Amino acid sequence: MERLSGLDAAFTYLETPSLHMHVSMAAVFDPTTVPGGYSYDKVRELVSERLARAPIFRRRLVQVPFRLDHPYWVEDPAFDIDYHMRRAALPAPGGIEELAEFVGDVCSRQLDRSKPLWEMYLVEGLADGRIGVVTKIHHCTIDGVSGAELLSELFDLEADPAPKPVAEELPGLRSGLPSDLVLLGRAVVARATRPARLTRLAWKTGKAFFDVRRVRQSTPAGNAALPLTTPRTSLNQAITAHRRVAFSTISLDDVKRVKNALETTVNDVVLAICTGALRQYLIDGDELPDDPLVATVPVSVQGAQVKSANKVSAMFVALPCRVDDPVKRLLTIRDSTKGAKEEHKALGAEVLLDWAEHATPNLFSAAARAYTRFRLAEHHRPIHSLVISNVPGPDFPIYLGGSRLVAGFPLGPVMDGAGLNITVMSYRGTLNWGLMACRETVPGLDRLAGYIPAALEELLSSAGLDPATPVGVAPGPDRRAPVG
Amino acid sequence: MERLSGLDAAFTYLETPSLHMHVSMAAVFDPTTVPGGYSYDKVRELVSERLARAPIFRRRLVQVPFRLDHPYWVEDPAFDIDYHMRRAALPAPGGIEELAEFVGDVCSRQLDRSKPLWEMYLVEGLADGRIGVVTKIHHCTIDGVSGAELLSELFDLEADPAPKPVAEELPGLRSGLPSDLVLLGRAVVARATRPARLTRLAWKTGKAFFDVRRVRQSTPAGNAALPLTTPRTSLNQAITAHRRVAFSTISLDDVKRVKNALETTVNDVVLAICTGALRQYLIDGDELPDDPLVATVPVSVQGAQVKSANKVSAMFVALPCRVDDPVKRLLTIRDSTKGAKEEHKALGAEVLLDWAEHATPNLFSAAARAYTRFRLAEHHRPIHSLVISNVPGPDFPIYLGGSRLVAGFPLGPVMDGAGLNITVMSYRGTLNWGLMACRETVPGLDRLAGYIPAALEELLSSAGLDPATPVGVAPGPDRRAPVG
Numbered sequence: 001m002e003r004l005s006g007l008d009a010a011f012t013y014l015e016t017p018s019l020h021m022h023v024s025m026a027a028v029f030d031p032t033t034v035p036g037g038y039s040y041d042k043v044r045e046l047v048s049e050r051l052a053r054a055p056i057f058r059r060r061l062v063q064v065p066f067r068l069d070h071p072y073w074v075e076d077p078a079f080d081i082d083y084h085m086r087r088a089a090l091p092a093p094g095g096i097e098e099l100a101e102f103v104g105d106v107c108s109r110q111l112d113r114s115k116p117l118w119e120m121y122l123v124e125g126l127a128d129g130r131i132g133v134v135t136k137i138h139h140c141t142i143d144g145v146s147g148a149e150l151l152s153e154l155f156d157l158e159a160d161p162a163p164k165p166v167a168e169e170l171p172g173l174r175s176g177l178p179s180d181l182v183l184l185g186r187a188v189v190a191r192a193t194r195p196a197r198l199t200r201l202a203w204k205t206g207k208a209f210f211d212v213r214r215v216r217q218s219t220p221a222g223n224a225a226l227p228l229t230t231p232r233t234s235l236n237q238a239i240t241a242h243r244r245v246a247f248s249t250i251s252l253d254d255v256k257r258v259k260n261a262l263e264t265t266v267n268d269v270v271l272a273i274c275t276g277a278l279r280q281y282l283i284d285g286d287e288l289p290d291d292p293l294v295a296t297v298p299v300s301v302q303g304a305q306v307k308s309a310n311k312v313s314a315m316f317v318a319l320p321c322r323v324d325d326p327v328k329r330l331l332t333i334r335d336s337t338k339g340a341k342e343e344h345k346a347l348g349a350e351v352l353l354d355w356a357e358h359a360t361p362n363l364f365s366a367a368a369r370a371y372t373r374f375r376l377a378e379h380h381r382p383i384h385s386l387v388i389s390n391v392p393g394p395d396f397p398i399y400l401g402g403s404r405l406v407a408g409f410p411l412g413p414v415m416d417g418a419g420l421n422i423t424v425m426s427y428r429g430t431l432n433w434g435l436m437a438c439r440e441t442v443p444g445l446d447r448l449a450g451y452i453p454a455a456l457e458e459l460l461s462s463a464g465l466d467p468a469t470p471v472g473v474a475p476g477p478d479r480r481a482p483v484g
Numbered sequence: 485m486e487r488l489s490g491l492d493a494a495f496t497y498l499e500t501p502s503l504h505m506h507v508s509m510a511a512v513f514d515p516t517t518v519p520g521g522y523s524y525d526k527v528r529e530l531v532s533e534r535l536a537r538a539p540i541f542r543r544r545l546v547q548v549p550f551r552l553d554h555p556y557w558v559e560d561p562a563f564d565i566d567y568h569m570r571r572a573a574l575p576a577p578g579g580i581e582e583l584a585e586f587v588g589d590v591c592s593r594q595l596d597r598s599k600p601l602w603e604m605y606l607v608e609g610l611a612d613g614r615i616g617v618v619t620k621i622h623h624c625t626i627d628g629v630s631g632a633e634l635l636s637e638l639f640d641l642e643a644d645p646a647p648k649p650v651a652e653e654l655p656g657l658r659s660g661l662p663s664d665l666v667l668l669g670r671a672v673v674a675r676a677t678r679p680a681r682l683t684r685l686a687w688k689t690g691k692a693f694f695d696v697r698r699v700r701q702s703t704p705a706g707n708a709a710l711p712l713t714t715p716r717t718s719l720n721q722a723i724t725a726h727r728r729v730a731f732s733t734i735s736l737d738d739v740k741r742v743k744n745a746l747e748t749t750v751n752d753v754v755l756a757i758c759t760g761a762l763r764q765y766l767i768d769g770d771e772l773p774d775d776p777l778v779a780t781v782p783v784s785v786q787g788a789q790v791k792s793a794n795k796v797s798a799m800f801v802a803l804p805c806r807v808d809d810p811v812k813r814l815l816t817i818r819d820s821t822k823g824a825k826e827e828h829k830a831l832g833a834e835v836l837l838d839w840a841e842h843a844t845p846n847l848f849s850a851a852a853r854a855y856t857r858f859r860l861a862e863h864h865r866p867i868h869s870l871v872i873s874n875v876p877g878p879d880f881p882i883y884l885g886g887s888r889l890v891a892g893f894p895l896g897p898v899m900d901g902a903g904l905n906i907t908v909m910s911y912r913g914t915l916n917w918g919l920m921a922c923r924e925t926v927p928g929l930d931r932l933a934g935y936i937p938a939a940l941e942e943l944l945s946s947a948g949l950d951p952a953t954p955v956g957v958a959p960g961p962d963r964r965a966p967v968g
Contacts, residue, residue, distance in 0.1 A: 040575070078924070083726070083923070086585075086589070087575050087582075087585075088573075088575065088586075089572075089573040089574055089575040089576075089609050090573055091524070091571050091572065091573040091608045091609070092573075092608065098571075101570075101571070102572075105570065109593060112725060112726075114724070124575045124576065125573050125575070125609060240598070241596060242567070242596075439567070440562070
């Protein structure tokens, strides 16, 4: 039995029937590399075996009575692999559009809190005999980086690996559900020790805000973006429970060519491509704002001394959609992220994690529900325009049950007042983009995804570089080099 | 704008996150009869056109503020056909098991109250190029009989029918959502006139119960089953949100042979087959009870003078699982349904409808939620063992967009404390059985479905009749006679 960290628990409190806090991945696999050929039962058996090595797949939440404390993880005594793993198929032609529709449907449904918080769909019927694997995991269990680590448990580096050693008993989880009395006892102890820790935290936070003000005064004004300064667009509405999903793939080499030519980072180029695509999308809707959009960009804080699945904080970056010149847009972003990083350092990575630790569950939940219910997102200046997340992936081929990964598209949650999330992951010379949006407020998501390669093209040409390398949405396994 | 009847509204109040009040149909179609060949877009267009003729597909609920009165139907101003109609596919081999798994998944999800309360899935990838059509409609919109009427709007009697005339404006629904003030005003008027009507109803009900007692005293004891007398079995547990589905098909002619030989009704034979299958299922689990199971059997009351989608009442029938001889089981059931019908007549079909009309929304909902939350279903004698519903279907071929219906399997909701629903519908010389169950409490549903043809076989042989006619689960279109 293990207590959730405050930030992990916050992801459960913030969830409402229309705001789902799961993260997903839509992956395309080539099963021609499977020794003896692909079958659903083989993959099911492999996943079952590997689960024994990753306790997070078999643990479920228990709430403390009267929600006096954050919930606990316990091993699910009724764990049933066939509830979590499902076999499915796409209608013909089984292309990326059919996959996106399937994934949009899966992501529109909240995970069941009475079970371990994950689902995995094996999707057959993709073009060229390929297999889709759609995973959906609750954010309280995983963030981008810990998700990648977790998947390394499930995936292999070759098509026919040696069997992994059998896991010992699951650490940190006790069989069976704890009694309410045990949970209450622990909550009372946690409450008793809280005031002293809160005093220390208040002191630390005050100092951190003072540091931020100092940074802001000593650096050029306007570099770092501020939350609640973003202009309202069609992206900033109260959301429904329903999602749309779209995918795009571009060449990582092209992105690096831009990065090197203009002395920026891959992350800055990703943000510039988002800016270009969003600019065109907003022009289409005749709603290009004068002020820059503000993106929340999650930052990993792996060094932080907090035991939590989510070691993550966030910086705010201005996306200058109004600027006409693609290179100028990128250089503006570079300055903005520099400022944001300084501020983020001054604030201290752990302050957000620490506050999440001490807020009470009931306060969090009541606020989240009231926010959704009264559609408050439509009554104040939006906090941010969207979330953009950039997760590094492997640059070597990986396998699931012998099938080789062709492309993996990550998908993050959307929020009330910001109905779009763009998450990007690299894999073997490509950058794969997963766009997740509220179905009703962002109906043109496919169009926006189509602007992503165009925005890269525009950036290359404006920087005087060669045109973009054409990359299919699901590149062939032997496009770059013969493998295994 | 139209107010829901009390019984229709009750189906919305009784719904909880684990107790879903939708009715479904899993139909298998043969698309070889489509002029010019099948395509998803053709079916989508046909359904869109026909929707204009059936207002229930485009109306949604609005709640009265503070739930002072039953909700109203209004036309959905944001109606989007692509939300309600979805294209899907089954993994190979696309047999009845894969279809059942898909349908179980669809039925595990509550309908979204903010939209018109229906979904339709066109399922490709069935064996032999067949097409599945899975519909899911909220019970507050439809009962078995009105559902059949509604489908006649959607279906045709030939593969290439003349176009239907374009519908005029939808009756009874006004465009746009009403204001809270309008809804409140109406609720206040309804409340003011309620006391007089309640007095009349109480008088009528008292008289009805007196009549029931008279019937009970004048007929042989033990004939009619009583609710809350059923023995507890594994079927009677608190349910989860998750469903399993299974199908079975038998020959209607065989059922009629039994009916004629023993002078009973088709409904009695259906109940006897259920009894035989359940007997074997309970013997497997070593839990065959001494007392008969009690089934709730919905009865259509189309004559009732109530404006309601659900013109339905219920009788309670004893299923003598303990009795060894199949013919004796059937004759016992015949006596029980006779008694139940007398009592039902004495009670008056409209009393249930009338009480539902006058109970307040908040009382209904609070009771339903408390019942689920405290798992009360496990703390009193079960009300009944299961629901068995028998709906007459067409005995001639019907078509959807040119595809000929091969078989239609109806599925009804399950309830806390009774995790199994068996619904049966006839079509062209076959009886198609849809079994719906709570996924966790009835894990052996496939096995139970397999006992249905065996129970018919046993009944025929015990009555000295020829063995059963073999019928596939999805019989070929030309099994009985060449058509069209």
